[in-house]
Amino acid sequence: MTVSLRLAKADYFPSELMPVAVADRAPQPCFPPHVHEFSELVIVWRGNGLHVMNDKPWLITCGDLFYLRPDDCHSFDAVNDLVLDNIIFCPERFSLGLEWQNFLPENEGSAWRLTTRGMALARGVIQQLRQECRKSDRLSRQLTETLFLQLALTLQRHRYSADGVYQLPEGEQLDLLMSAIQGQIATHFDLSAFCHQHHLSERALKQLFRQQTGMTPGHYIRQLQLCRAKYLLRSSDCLIGEVAARCGFDDSNYFSVVFTRETGLTPSAFRQQFEHSSQRKLQFVRHEG
Known part of the structure; x- marks a missing residue:
């Protein structure tokens, strides 16, 4: 696939030091194939559409979760009231000294999903993150990185493989059905x-x-x-x-x-x-x- 669209850091971050930004898509329109100068988390809140990632099509809807590297090419098509958040980040700007690959795995050819409980918890963290990442002072940068760590841990605890490998909590009716x-x-x-x-x-x-x-x-x-x-x-x-x-x-x-x-x-x-x-x-x- 030939890609001519590359999204730049300068268009999404308030400063060259801010490590994280939130780009809400409500709704997400169709968007052509593109790559980034940054990494990205995609969390789908509502609706449905076709997400093509590295030439592989995924039918996405509420609860779907994707981890994207800068060189991952993806696009959105056939969208229907698709609402999602793009949490974009630059690992080289982090200062906590953590091994972030332990919290942010690659998709490795399979999709992740969030439980209903996980979606509720993640939404709360993202709301705080959205406020802090718009600022550029040192304290806001530190708080943004801390909130991003909280989000990464929340996703790690509440995500499950879309093929139903992991045991789901009782009462997660929609998640049980999706997994099945x-x-x-x-x-x-x-x-x-x-x-x-x-x-x-x-x-x-x-x-x-x-x-x-x-x-x-x-x-x-x-x-x-x-x-x-x-x-x-x-x-x-x-x-x-x-x-x-x-x-x-x-x-x-x-x-x-x-x-x-x-x-x-x-x-x-x-x-x-x-x-x-x-x-x-x-x-x-x-x-x-």
Whole structure:
């Protein structure tokens, strides 16, 4: 991917010494692929959209959390009432002398999510951080770094892997559902059975899900399946039928119909556009050489 947009530190920090700044996006519009001169945390509060990070598409909604390095290329597309906070920071400006990589892991190809409780706690810290980072005096810089450490620890305590590996607290209904869905993309997800297993009201859970994400559970599942399909078509040599099966479709013909309806391209045509792009890049490199 060719990226011409690079976001500069000077446009986001009040001074060359401030280590952290908060860029709230309410709502977040579509934004083209870009990189930064700084690192970034992205926390999604509401709505939904498509987040493409290093060419991998992620369907994002409330509770999703991303750690981005300066050279990570990302963009936002197909947004629907998407509200998030970008907490941007420059590690070289920190003065506490901590090993920040212990608190701020890379995504490493997987997504993180915050529990409902974690979102509430993080929001409170970010509100304080937003006030302090707008100043430029020494005390505010120190307090900003301390608040950022508090935020990093809060995220570390309350985040969980989107594939459902970690044990979630009881009562986190939306988190339990999200984790279960993420772990069963390749199989049929039975919402009624899930609610029965966890003694939850299916109607109330559907209402909560739609209120927080702007989607029904069924729509969310379908978009997750299509995101995985796009990634597999672009990054693997799997046959179309295998892609369909790995994304929860029993019928490859039905998969092709759904994929074409949602993207405007057949699975084969979608794959070919990236194959042609790779060939052009290779020809360019050979020509330049």
